[in-house]
Amino acid sequence: GAQQTERQLLTAELQIANKSYVSARSTLGHLDSGALSPNQKVRYYQAQIAANQGKASLPLIRAYIAQEPLLTGKAHQDNLDQTWQALLQLPPQ
Numbered sequence: 001g002a003q004q005t006e007r008q009l010l011t012a013e014l015q016i017a018n019k020s021y022v023s024a025r026s027t028l029g030h031l032d033s034g035a036l037s038p039n040q041k042v043r044y045y046q047a048q049i050a051a052n053q054g055k056a057s058l059p060l061i062r063a064y065i066a067q068e069p070l071l072t073g074k075a076h077q078d079n080l081d082q083t084w085q086a087l088l089q090l091p092p093q
Contacts, residue, residue, distance in 0.1 A: 004042070005031065005032075005035060005036065006010075006040070008027055008030060009026050009031065009040055009043055009044060009047070012024045012027040012028045012031075012047050012051070013043065013047055015051075016026060016047055016050045016051055020024075021051050021053055024047065024050075024051040025048075025051045025052070025059075028044065028047055028048055028051060029085075031044060038070065041066075041067075041070055042067065042070050042071075042082055045063045045064075045066050045067035045070070046067070048060070048062075048063035049063045049064065049067070049082075053070070056086045056087075056088075056089035056090045056091075057086075057090075058090075060086050061083060061086050061087060061090070064079055064083040064086060065083060068077055068083070072080050077093065
């Protein structure tokens with residue numbers, strides 16, 4: 001339930017703080033983002049971005065795009081800028 005979801009989100013945030021990025025990506029992968037509160041969604045997408053360490057990848061870009069409607073003001077503009085920066089860094093397929 002809600003407590004389990006919050007526990008998993010906190011676990012992922014602690015893993016990121018400890019630079020255990022692979023573990024954090026795994027923990028986040030088990031969370032259902034649709035079941036999160038608006039506050040948890042912001043934390044979830046910020047954790048996704050941190051767990052990808054700024055390396056341009058599809059999961060990183062998906063997190064930026066999903067986070068975009070949750071932000072306002074400067075945070076919203078920064079998110080758009082970071083999305084484009086990540087897109088430009090993607091290797092050609």
